[in-house]
Amino acid sequence: MLANYLPILIFVIVAAGLGVVLLGIGFVLGRGQKDQEKLSAYECGFEAFEDTRNRFDVRYYLVAILFILFDLELAFFVPWAVSLDAVGLFGIGAMGVFLALLVVGFIYEWKKGALEWD
């Protein structure tokens, strides 16, 4: 049974090997002049403004969560729409329930002010 997974193992080995070899060639053959500028983070040609590890507003997090929620909804919708003939009335009902739940959750977060920026 495990033999079925052999191609995956080969794929993993080739992928890892390729990565190691390419980086290794660059590391061995490269004539790096490692000065301060070259070792600093690459920032589209200008100096870095600040450290990346600073705090940011929790509201971005809320928006991100909402995005993931509706993104996942889409991921459910596409296979459902494609197989609509097969799932029939039961499928439409099930998706209706799912959508209704999602809408209720949306109403809740709207009412609670999760969508207000101020």
Added chain:
Amino acid sequence: MTFTSAHLVALLPIVVLGGAAIVVLLLAAFSPSRRVTTGATAIALAATLATLPIAARVIPLDVSPLIRIDGAALLYTGLLVACTLGVLGLSTAYLKGLGESVGELCILLVTAALGAAVLSASSHFASLFLGIELVSVSLFALLAYARDEKPNLEASLKYVILSGVSSAFLLFGIALVYTELGTLEFARIAELVPLESASSVYIAGGLGFVIAGIAFKMSLVPFHLWTPDVYQGAPAPITAFLATVSKGAVFVVLLRYFMLADAYAYRPLIVALSLLAGASMLLGNVLALLQNNVKRILAYSSIAHIGYLLVAFIAGGAVAIESASYYLAAYLASSIGAFGVVAILSSGVEGETQTLREYRGLYWRRPWLAAVFSLMLLSLAGIPLTMGFVAKFYVVAASIDASLWVLLALVIVGSGIGLFYYLRVLVTLYLEPDDVTPDGARAAAAPSGHVVLAVASVAVIWLGIFPAQLIDVVRALAFTNG
């Protein structure tokens, strides 16, 4: 799959709970009144209890491969939903003291109860995992309900991380079982396991991982390290929820797995559970001796109690279901009562009332609460005329029946040690109050909490004196499986 009206009737408790979650969600968003939200939640939970006799008419019934509604499922759903109702009663006064809104607590309690109901009726690894996650994810937020309290955040964070790890173990175990058997249905596993070589690495490893994940949720030694810290840090009513509904639901699903997948025939699993049960009884009781914090004492005591519960369950056979069900009911009632007293005393008190010192002379200040607390401690210790005694008697009888001598010895040693620390708390309640006893911090009035305590006390005494009333119900329901 054809879906008939009988299926819908059987699913009624779960449907009502699911609908309740939506209604409460909308109420929490639109109604500013605490009373409306809590009242609606209480009615919804009571309605769920009321649907159980209706669903009982069509059992046993496989609603889908995921869910099998039978007598046991309805019995445990009833127990766990009743406990949720109790936690709701304890929470209202506590939250008023904190000045937190009550809506989200109601939503999360209902979703957690939904998870418990799904677990009680689960017959498939997918519904097992979904149920456990419903309970756990609701608990993440419930544990940190008082957002400004550091201990709350600490408890929640510890639980989130460790619960995530244990869920990963559980999923990996389920995946391993699936690789070998190609099915996730409990009943199919029962058919397939004897056919496969019983010593298959995948089955043994997979079930081992599943047991590790489940043992974590039930806080069995050695997966118990989070328990005292989380119990101590969480808001007291939520600690009650964690100790009763969360643990009870996971135990119930373990019981279902053993019944439906006939796992008693699989020896390695029984050996593993016996080791966990023995370690839990011994370590839970010994570590409780060293604590000076009432919540931590109760946390370790709950570890030991799940150990006793497992002994009844390991014994196997008809008496096992009966004794485990009775023990579970006794444990739930006593724990709700014991944590309930802590919750009521902590309502509106900065940092909660939890060190043993603060309980000194409680009898002279709050005689009613001290009396309830004493009753619950006696029940947990297994003193006659309480549910705890009959439950422990059952465990001993079941283990003698199955000749589990080592586990029986550990039950007896554990109960002996247990008696010591329960009495230590008990004596503290009745000591003369000294001048260090804080009297300024009066707990907020909690009428609904007192009702919960009264109901739990009546249940503990009444069913302790007349256990047959509960046992008859258990017998009538738990054996409809056929």
